Amino acid sequence: MSARDAILNRLRNRRDGELTAPVSDFSVVEAKQWSVSDRVDLFQQKIESVHAEVHRVSQTDWLDKLKALVQAKGLNNLLVPQKAQVGVDIRQQWSDDLPELLSYGQPIEGWKAELFSGVDGAVTDVRSAIAETGSLVLWPDNDQPRLMSLVPPVHFAIVDADQLKNTFHEVIRSEGWVNQGMPTNALLISGPSKTADIEQTLAYGVHGPKELIVLIRQ
Amino acid sequence: MSSIKLYPPKPEKVYFFGTCLVDMFYPDAGMAGIQLLEREGIEVIFPQDQTCCGQPAYTSGFHDQAREVAAAQLTLFPQDYPVVLPSGSCAGMMREHYPELFTGQPEEALAKNVANRVYELTEFLMHVCHIRLEDKGEPVKVAMHTSCSARREMGLGDVGPALLGQLDNVELVEQARIKECCGFGGAFSVRHPEISEAMVTDKVEAIDATGADSMITSDCGCMMNITGAAEHMKKDFKGEHIASFLWRRCHES
Amino acid sequence: MSHNQSAAQGAVKAFHPRVQEAINNPQIRANFRKAMDGLMDKRLAAFPQDDELQQLRDLAAAIRLRALSKLPELLERLEANLTANGVKVHWAENGDQACQIILDICQQKNAKSVIKGKSMVSEEMELNHYLEKHNIEALESDLGEYIVQLAEETPSHIIMPAIHKNTDQISDLMHDKTGTKRSRDVEYLTAEARQQLRERFEKADIGVSGVNFAVAETGTLCLVENEGNGRLTTTVPPVHIAVTGIEKVVENLEDVTPLLSLLTRSATGQHITTYFNMISSPRKEGELDGPEEVHLVLVDSGRSNIYQDDELLDTLRCIRCGACMNHCPVYTRIGGHAYGYTYPGPIGKILMPHLAGLDDAKDLPSASSLCGACGEVCPVRIPIPKLLVRLREEAVAGDSQHNDSGVKGRGSKRSTSESLIWKSWAGMHKSGGLYRAGTGAATVFRALMPNKIGAWTKCRTAPKLAASTLHQQVKARGKNGGES
Missing domain, CATH: 3.40.50 (Rossmann fold)
Structure with missing residues (x-):
């Protein structure tokens, strides 16, 4: 008998008989609701508490803020999506005196070394964001691949205030994740990469970005 | 529970x-x-x-x-x-x-x-009983150790301190890590004496650091453990069961 | 259980000496005390509203019990959905089989180096040793695991593997093994480790990770982490192998939301970890990164045996937050290594006897004062103290109702002398007359503890028998109770 069948057989022929499932009452999760403006405040408070940098911007001045931040942080280049609207906007309004814009234009195998050591920052949009935990929700795709939000030392995330949901539970439910089918990879990101493995002392950027900068467009 | x-x-x-x-x-x-x-x-x-x-x-x-x-x-x-x-x-x-x-x-x-x-x-x-206690004793400083069973199994963590709170001349002080086990655990204390010793030693030090004159408890296992170790460590505080203490305070003259 | 059984047996024989050694080591005592005090405070601060916590625990316990109640169906559903998504699913009866499955994949891919994200199941089956025996390098990438691997040790905590070491010790270790400067600057040490590991990530042939929750409904593997090494492990190498116990499955995607919230808050007091990584398939056509192949290895290793029993089943609810060890006064005193097993602390005491057998792990269930701190904080309400008592019973086969329990090593701790003591104790105590006759209890107390009183008086004065018993004092008053 295969290991699979042997294990399943043991589970099926349980000595103490069939089990019944208790009721799962999700009301404690569903009860978490905030007004739109409270959601923004809570999101900012939560994600700042885990060391993210947050800037509230408008639909018209966000690019100026981004440019200023990129320059202030002394980044030499910036990895930017090609198709997503944030990428299109950045590329249209960028100027030559600003750090070079890069594209994730090929499979990772073709430029792994360069991505790992030559890219200073990256910009992504988000699918939604979560107020309760201060989390960004990302579904990486061909245009904004998985490593974009992970390998460069600085990650800029552009969030629209109306993308904010109350809870992760609400995100899954309201966006119909189960019915539309899960992507290759879905992510919640809450702050920059960190560790406390050396004597409970927090240190940032252990493997992923050392800085997470969130622009909330209101 | x-x-x-x-x-x-x-x-x-x-x-x-x-x-x-x-x-x-x-x-x-x-x-x-x-x-x-x-x-x-x-x-x-x-x-x-x-x-x-x-x-x-x-x-x-x-x-x-x-x-x-x-x-x-x-x-x-x-x-x-x-x-x-x-x-x-x-x-x-x-x-x-x-x-x-x-x-x-x-x-x-x-x-x-x-x-x-x-x-x-x-x-x-x-x-x-909704007991009302009238303190007739001299001023005294005590620490309370509630047993883990009383605290967690029976949910009585507040009861002992509340009763002591009725006694006007009794100052209740709180030792560090008050909810931590004293290390008795019945047979545990003799089956794993090294661990039990480490636990009770810490407990005695914590109580001693409060400067309490006595340690009041509602469980005799804890009392035997803590007062036995305190005596061995030549600490000044005494142990007393809460029943004896309450009765004594209400009848001292 | 597996190729590491002999090592585990060696460890258990040395339980008391190991405990003694840990207790006498001021560095271990100080490191754990400081860490556990901090973790307890952080957890408390993460649950400001007790009623929310209690409702979440009710929900989480119900979700885990629901998953267990449908376990075989959910495992099949998980397998079907993962397979449809392009993930290959493997089943292993024990750690050896799981190691062999992983080795086969490595050999097929001609892999020379494996990079690992944190996985307790891979620790349980000693995967690193197994791969190294077959000339495949296995490198841990979680910073704590990396430190422990450099030190040639095992994790001392399931969430914080290097918690037994302080900064100076880690600085010395990294200096000796990797040539970094000695420094108390944690930022510097972390940055050095990042650099060392980044090079390895670039070159690794295979990534091996654990799984926190496997969602049957969608065929999704969820990983909880802060560092990003889990994401790198599951994204950069061309092959990703996830390995997990069969109990980690949950039914629905929404089920993970309260479990995640409780897991991170209970473990370290974080409202969420930096990353929650949900993987449902290998790289699809047109995608520019991610592994071309994803495998899931489902490991039993005694879990299906635990599953047979209504009471012991609760052990399988565990979501591996480590709160039980953070709050355990025994773990705080002796640290993780003294237990001698992969899973230390209260969860280890109720899990390892099944994985290794009670004959092997016989000292674990008794090494608890039953204070209940573990059960009080468990986010899925595992009645740990009750299960400890049950395993004590199994160890001595002390309840004739459980003779067919099937627990591995049942009765292995039963000794004729102790059985005799409890039989005579019962004989004396089931009769009020006999009890009173020899001033009953006092005599029995002495008989019961002939060799044990030394252990008691090593650090305590001996208890003094009262001049007269309560029975005698009540009788002397002549009121109710004067006659029996």
Whole structure:
């Protein structure tokens, strides 16, 4: 008998008989609701508490803020999506005196070394964001691949205030994740990469970005 | 663990289960408990055939033997009076573990019946008797150690301090890591003496650091452990069962 | 259980000496005390509203019990959905089989180096040793695991593997093994480790990770982490192998939301970890990164045996937050290594006897004062103290109702002398007359503890028998109870 069948057989022929499932009452999760403006405040408070940098911007001045931040942080280049609207906007309004814009234009195998050591920052949009935990929700795709939000030392995330949901539970439910089918990879990101493995002392950027900068467009 | 308990009105009579540790080592605590109940106008019945709740065998894994001894105790409370114990640990055994121990046994219904009327002494004094205490003693500084069974199994973490709070001349000080176990754990203290020693040593140091004159507890296992270690470590504070302490404070002249 | 059984047996024989050694080591005592105090405070602060916590625990316990109640169906559903998504699913009866499955994949891919994200199941089956025996390098990438691997040790905590070491010790270790400067600057040490590991990530042939929750409904593997090494492990190498116990499955995607919230808050007091990584398939056509192949290895290793029993089943609810060890006064004193097993602390005491057998792990269930701190904080309400008592019973075969329990090593701790003591104890205590006759209890107490009183008085004065018993004092008063 295969290991699979042997294990399943043991589970099926349980000595103490069939089990019944208790009721799962999700009301404690569903009860978490905030007004739109409270959601923004809570999101900012939560994600700042885990060391993210947050800037509230408008639909018209966000690019100026981004440019200023990129320059202030002394980044030499910036990895930017090609198709997503944030990428299109950045590329249209960028100027030559600003750090070079890069594209994730090929499979990772073709430029792994360069991505790992030559890219200073990256910009992504988000699918939604979560107020309760201060989390960004990302579904990486061909245009904004998985490593974009992970390998460069600085990650800029552009969030629209109306993308904010109350809870992760609400995100899954309201966006119909189960019915539309899960992507290759879905992510919640809450702050920059960190560790406390050396004597409970927090240190940032252990493997992923050392800085997470969130622009909330209101 | 324990669900919210609704307390009955004060009864005319109760059974008193002294517990084996009180019987052998701290009978004064038992007598004080009986007298505190009588002071509330309650008639206290002490079944002479009582021995031990069975916990030592139970926590050692000898459940057949624990069941034999527990079954004998179940026969001692034929009337529907509350059963009061001066120990959170033994009360926890009867209230929380008797029903499981007798599941599927002839005594199942009786075990549940008794379990439902088991009370720890201070719980009973506070929530059923609504006792009012008048302090007649000299000013004194005490620390309270609530046993883990009383605190977690019986949910009585607030009861001891609340009773001590009624005594005007008693200053209650709080030791560091107040909720941490003292390291007794019955047979644990002799099966794993190194760990138990480390735990009780820390507990004694924490109590000593408060400058308390005495350590008050509602469980004799903890008291034997903590005061035994404190004496060994030549610390100044004394240990006293909360029943003895309350009775003494209300009758000192 | 597996190729590491002999090592585990060696460890258990040395339980008391190991405990003694840990207790006498001031560095271990100080490191754990400081860490556990901090973790307890953080957890408390993460649950400001007790009623929310209690409702979440009710929900989480219900979700885990629901998953267990449908376990075989959910495992099949998980397998079907993962397979449809392009993930290959493997089943292993034990750690050896799981190691062999992983080795086969490595050999097929001609892999020379494996990079690992944190996985307790891979620790349980000693995967690193197994791969190294077959000339495949296995490198841990979680910073704590990396430190522990450099030190040639095992994790001392399931969430914080290097918690037994302080900064100076880690600085010395990294200096000796990797040539970094000695420094108390944690930022510097972390940055050095990042650099060392980044190079390895670039070159690794295979990534091996654990799984926190496997969602049957969608065929999704969820990983909880802060560092990003889990994401790198599961994204950069061309092959990703996830390995997990069969109990980690949950039914629905929404089920993970309260479990995640409780897991991170209970473990370290974080409202969420930096990353929650949900993987449902290998790289799809047109995608520019991610592994071309994803495998899931489902490991039993005694879990299906635990599953047979209504009471022991609760062990399988565990979501591996480590709160039980953070709050355990025994773990705080002796640290993780003294236990001698992969899973230390309260969860280890109720899990390892099944994985290794009670004959092997016989000292674990008794090494608890039953204080209940573990059960009080468990986010899925595992009644740990109750299960410890049950395993004590199994160890001595002390309840004739459980003779067919099937627990591995049942009765292996039963000794004629202890059985005799409890039989005579029962004989004396089931009769009020006999009990009173020899001033009953006192005599028995002495008989019961003939060799043990030394252990007691090493650090305490001996308890003094009262001049008269409570029975005698009550009788002397002549009121109720004067007659039996």
